[in-house]
Amino acid sequence: MTRQGNNCFRDNPTPSPSPFVAKGEGKHDMKIIIIGGGIAGTACAEELRKLSSEVEIAIVSEEHTPLYSRILLPFYLKGKVERERVFLKDENWYAENNIEWLPGLRVEKIDHKNSFVELTDGRELPFDKLVIAGGRDTRALPEDLRGVAYLWMLDDADHLLQLISEQPRPCAVGVYGGGLIACEFINIFQNFNFEITVAFRGPGFWSRVLDKESSELINRHLIKNNIKVLPEAKFISLQGEKELSGVETDKENFACKILGVGIGLEPDISWLQDSGLNVGKGIKVNEKMKTNLPNIFAIGDTAEVFDVHSGHQRIMGTWTAAQFQGRIAAQNILGQEEVFDQVTSSTMNILGLDVIFLGDTDREWADEVKVEGSLEEGGVVQIFYKKQKAIGATLINRNSERARLLAEIKG
Template sequence: MKHVIIGAGPAGLNAAATLRQVDSGGVVTLLSGEATPPYAKMVLPYLLAGLMEEKNLYLPVPEGVNFRIGSKVTRINIKRQTIETDKGETVEYDKLLIATGGVPERPDIPGSDYPFVLTIRDLPDVQRIQKLVKRKKGHAVIAGAGPVSMETGDALHRLGMKITLVVTSNRLFSTMLDIEAAAVVEDHLRRQGVDILKGEDIVRIGSRGKVTLKSGAALNSNLVIFGKGVNPCVAFLADSGIAIRRGIAVNDRMETNISGIFAAGDAVETKDLIVGDQRVNALWPAAVEQGRIAALNMAGIEAYYEGSLSRNILRVFGLSIFVAGQGRADGPEVKVSSGSGFYHKMVLDRGVLNGFIFIGEVRHEGLYRDILQRQTDVGSFADSLLKGTFAYPRFQRRAMRI
């Protein structure tokens, strides 16, 4: 059996490892469009911040996997069961996994192609930024206030740059936080010296770094970073016959509408566990699991993906932010506990969690995630849960009675 995997991100790498475990007779080919060994994209802001060394960046390719570097796939021929790369190679497959991830959105505005205007998606982006960083001085303007732009801002802040966030909406982390939670984060960031311009957009960038905003205001910058979200990397599939909505459409076995072709990771749409609809939940742990499920099915072992739980945990500017599910919702039932530097919110429906937001210290995050994911009845101990320190033994004490 010839297994071909496009993309060496978390979904692709885990799929490759799983295939080697469960189908040792098969041939596994892993294609990466990048010029380096595999690495985790989510660590790039940490690399930029100096919290890890580049030598620790690279991940091992699972043993026995045929790994091809710098092979960007340009086309899939589903009739012949082949793929073609930009190097002119043709690779045959019996089972194919598309795990191409996402591409950052970059607005088409005057000046967005200057070398000091960047997005963050892969290692070369970070290497370019590293060259542009003015340690202990300089000013970075960051468009967007989602996880990646905030982590990047945090990294540059650590390196001593002045940070200005330009945010289209009325708050930070608009896809993760409600107004109140965002205000806690905003307050924290301002005290760290970060400028936050809400309801603004960058409309033009000058060759010397002058950034002009929608309101007409202008800023001088050494570095402009766009972190305005990521879209599934599916352009090359346009005429392939593979069904695409916002992302690649897959069933619960991670198979596309074309038999034998699977997809996983940031490029696909899956069921959202809490809302129930199909959406792109571009999340590292989800990609890991999807890659594994896809691989099992590719090897002929039935496995089902129950859906994605939107979740995020990050620490920016010294503040921990932990969200999952529909934490932004304002009903049916909401419990909030807040104070200086912390904001805890849980959204419940008849004793079952729909989502939560925890700003500030929280412990045992996995337990919270698990309780939400399993839709455990927490009615009798919701107040204890809200404190953010609930531990597994206590959970047993509460959820079960001797």
């Protein structure tokens, strides 16, 4: 099973015939294909149908399940939400809204000159407008054993829950990584009263964004909550024969029966190399979600969007941003001229410590970063500036400053 974007790429079921036909032969005026069935793609389809009952819409999705909420996966793992409540749509929703849903399939090729896409089952679907709403791949360790877990898809959550159910108490577990997913693993493992060791390559969490005091504030909070922290620990190998028993790093080894891996995500764009699209870290689009090719839009985790607040092309990477981008793409496909001007916001809580990211926090893009608060005060704020204008901020245990900084970034 190969991990691709939002999904696992599996053997395709026997394909069903598609009602999509060559241009000019259908009863609808416009044929729109959406690649990706996550929140961005589904929001786009939903908005299109809301605005028009005439356009033909097809969603090509690698996953075999209807849309579900990634945000709810940690709650499902902690037993606070039933599995069925993770789903935001059911299979009937697509038919009820006259949206063709093609699950378990991948687009292998885009022919923009002749306006068609080629699917893994050999079919070619013509389009008038194309929306690329793919996802991101989880970065994986170079080796694998039973006990290694990731957390990006519903299948990942099911696998992790199975591993957790098999463990005795007390049980030693590990987390490798220093970002959002690593934080989710910590919260989940703490919920089950596991003995946790956290290791990461940098000096602290989000080491490319946070300053030394912000990082140290998080590290101390973890230690205060009886978590062993191993900063600047490079992964060497897994220990165990068939099942995980521990992890070797260049700093020290630690025992664990489960290792939650959160070492980053990468946009699924390798298949677009010969597409003619302008690709950087993601598919480059303007603030209207338009690519460099006519009639092709990109949204969500694979879109490198022009940020109107910072003047910077970047991947937004949040659930809310993906949802809004989907709606804006739909509106512009149907002739409007809407702009994505949202200030992105990502909020998480690590065992009671609030961590917030607002806007553009790329240190290389910013001209200046100002710091408010301190480790001794128990809260730190970083404000990122470009040409003397605030473009982003990080807040560690300073939630009360969020509204002020959001307004400053919006200008």
